[in-house]
Amino acid sequence: MWKRDEAVRTPQPVNVPSATPTPEPSTPRADVVRQSERDMVNIGKSVIIKGELSGSEDLTIEGQVDGKIELRQNILTIGPNGKIKAQVAAKAVVVLGEVHGNITASERVDIRDNGSVEGDLSAPRVAIADGAHFRGAIDMQRGGKAGETRPTEVKSAEVKQMPVAAGATAAVR
Amino acid sequence: MPAEVVTTSKVLPRFFAALAQPSLPVIMDLGPIVGPNVAFLGERFSCKLLIEDFFAEVESAARAGSAEGLLEAFDRHLEPLAPGSVDGVLCWDLFDFLDRGIGQALAARLTALLREGGVLYGSFGTTPVQLSHYTRVFFESDDKFRTRPYPATPVKRTVLVTRDINRMFEGLRVAESVLLKSSTRETLFRKA
Numbered sequence: 100m101w102k103r104d105e106a107v108r109t110p111q112p113v114n115v116p117s118a119t120p121t122p123e124p125s126t127p128r129a130d131v132v133r134q135s136e137r138d139m140v141n142i143g144k145s146v147i148i149k150g151e152l153s154g155s156e157d158l159t160i161e162g163q164v165d166g167k168i169e170l171r172q173n174i175l176t177i178g179p180n181g182k183i184k185a186q187v188a189a190k191a192v193v194v195l196g197e198v199h200g201n202i203t204a205s206e207r208v209d210i211r212d213n214g215s216v217e218g219d220l221s222a223p224r225v226a227i228a229d230g231a232h233f234r235g236a237i238d239m240q241r242g243g244k245a246g247e248t249r250p251t252e253v254k255s256a257e258v259k260q261m262p263v264a265a266g267a268t269a270a271v272r
Numbered sequence: 273m274p275a276e277v278v279t280t281s282k283v284l285p286r287f288f289a290a291l292a293q294p295s296l297p298v299i300m301d302l303g304p305i306v307g308p309n310v311a312f313l314g315e316r317f318s319c320k321l322l323i324e325d326f327f328a329e330v331e332s333a334a335r336a337g338s339a340e341g342l343l344e345a346f347d348r349h350l351e352p353l354a355p356g357s358v359d360g361v362l363c364w365d366l367f368d369f370l371d372r373g374i375g376q377a378l379a380a381r382l383t384a385l386l387r388e389g390g391v392l393y394g395s396f397g398t399t400p401v402q403l404s405h406y407t408r409v410f411f412e413s414d415d416k417f418r419t420r421p422y423p424a425t426p427v428k429r430t431v432l433v434t435r436d437i438n439r440m441f442e443g444l445r446v447a448e449s450v451l452l453k454s455s456t457r458e459t460l461f462r463k464a
Contacts, residue, residue, distance in 0.1 A: 227307035
């Protein structure tokens, strides 16, 4: 909570002459950085979540999530230790760990070196690093016409989708 | 292991040109994932890409020392797809690694998946050598690609003469066929 107190402190003038050395002044830029730091959430290595995860902050996952993740307006980062078995929807998704499940992003999906995705991607921009593993389909059909795309799969393929229990809640072990 | 080579293609530009016709084309790549190609195709066509990596299945079969079950493995990739739902298929040199029977059966399945006017690109070696590497292909431009080899369990290349290749893809017509300096025949098929 000390961070919160620090963040609300009134910014000090930057060019005030001072005879004694003072701690690093809190500039507006520093406040912005602190604000963005506060808007990022980490799920640590030892955390396991089963169910539905949604929010309006950027999120980094280093633990395990089984179920569904929705961060429609934010960036989701799956860290190197992250293991996801979920349908994922976010503004942007960066994968450094493992994802089993479909990923939908309104801006971009970025699978970095050693990142692994088994599932379908849907995003206007997709970047896959040389050492990344990927298996699935990539839908880069732009213009927000996902529902208008031509059907590719036969109906029996729909059983491949992992069902998520209705009303499932997040449980932290 | 051979060095990386940049090759000029007369056939790939026609493959890309054919994909410019349908809006939001569906492209199936039977090779391994190549990140820069995903960006290249995405920027170019605003497409749907199906990355299947049949070479991984070929390698599994080669390590097992038997092609039994290889066609079933291919089918697991293809079964979810509706007939006539694909606009373009990139086979690369996959058929060099398949015996004729499996190659014939796979060609029939791919032909069925193509929509009318859809195109299929393949390259076919003309020398009966031992193949000890697969090839990752990077698009550099419409008519240039870079090949990067990676290790394979050695198998003898299946060499098909042009007539056999054309028969194998019954239902498709040859739109372009060019013999490269590397003794590889690039062929573009189109579904009439």
